[in-house]
Amino acid sequence: LIHLLSIEGLPKSIVTQILDTAANFVSVSDREVKKVPLLRGKSVFNLFFENSTRTRTTFEIAAKRLSADVINLDIARSSTAKGETLLDTIANLSAMAADLFVVRHSESGAPYLIAQHVAPHVHVINAGDGRHAHPTQGLLDMYTIRHYKKDFSNLTVAIVGDVLHSRVARSDIHALTTLGVAEVRVVGPRTLVPGDLAPMGVKVFHKLEEGIKDCDVVIMLRLQNERMSGALLPSSQEYFKTYGLTPEKLQLAKPDAIVMHPGPINRGVEIASEVVDGKQSVILPQVTFGIAVRMAVMSIVAGNEA
Numbered sequence: 001l002i003h004l005l006s007i008e009g010l011p012k013s014i015v016t017q018i019l020d021t022a023a024n025f026v027s028v029s030d031r032e033v034k035k036v037p038l039l040r041g042k043s044v045f046n047l048f049f050e051n052s053t054r055t056r057t058t059f060e061i062a063a064k065r066l067s068a069d070v071i072n073l074d075i076a077r078s079s080t081a082k083g084e085t086l087l088d089t090i091a092n093l094s095a096m097a098a099d100l101f102v103v104r105h106s107e108s109g110a111p112y113l114i115a116q117h118v119a120p121h122v123h124v125i126n127a128g129d130g131r132h133a134h135p136t137q138g139l140l141d142m143y144t145i146r147h148y149k150k151d152f153s154n155l156t157v158a159i160v161g162d163v164l165h166s167r168v169a170r171s172d173i174h175a176l177t178t179l180g181v182a183e184v185r186v187v188g189p190r191t192l193v194p195g196d197l198a199p200m201g202v203k204v205f206h207k208l209e210e211g212i213k214d215c216d217v218v219i220m221l222r223l224q225n226e227r228m229s230g231a232l233l234p235s236s237q238e239y240f241k242t243y244g245l246t247p248e249k250l251q252l253a254k255p256d257a258i259v260m261h262p263g264p265i266n267r268g269v270e271i272a273s274e275v276v277d278g279k280q281s282v283i284l285p286q287v288t289f290g291i292a293v294r295m296a297v298m299s300i301v302a303g304n305e306a
């Protein structure tokens, strides 16, 4: 694996290798062990052209745990504001001996464009591109599900909310399908569910109560208002009434169902505070697992011993 741009097309063996490698890194991400030398002498450039709290920070922590030098380019203060193109920015950072670019961009495909133009020894990891893909989120979601549920083969997983604009939903669907989950469901209003899911073997529901019934895993998504305009924008209160996950509605899922959310959460819009902070929520463990999963991905693509 030279780059990680998408989960789509990755064989099950590689997805499993990443999850297994992440399991070995949990003690490092927990800081029982402070550092491993797998990326010693390598320079990791975090290029976040779009906002981030979790992904950017956990990539930085993960790279430091792997002993890499980490450079966070402050995009807002960079020369992109003076008209420098994406590829010229990359060329200049490559001239500073970059080994790995972690890229988030609002344009779908931007990490692919970069991967096509970097030298063969330079690696690119997609940290979220437009509404296309967020592969490391998909992988940390799979790690979380495996941690709590052990085996994928008997699971029913519901992805609820604004699937149309969600790169996380796409990556999760590809990962769940690759790992052989019994049933993948998508739940949301007709305006926010894409029409091309059936060929992927996904069942579509428009009623929350029906979609989460007897599920093992419920993945909630926020309304990605920044990717919507005009008629698509639902009111928060109306949306919560119909698609918000409340403790009462969660009772329709299996009693031991886990509730996930990639974050950022909007309390009282797609999910009630009582659910976020409740016993079935694994939203914060997802964030913690993200460190080990990102260590695994970086060590596999660019590690000294990989």
Ligand code: CP
Binding pocket: 051, 052, 053, 054, 055, 056, 128, 137, 262, 263, 264
């Ligand atoms: N889940 C996720 O991508 O969060 P951030 O946007 O904060 O990185």
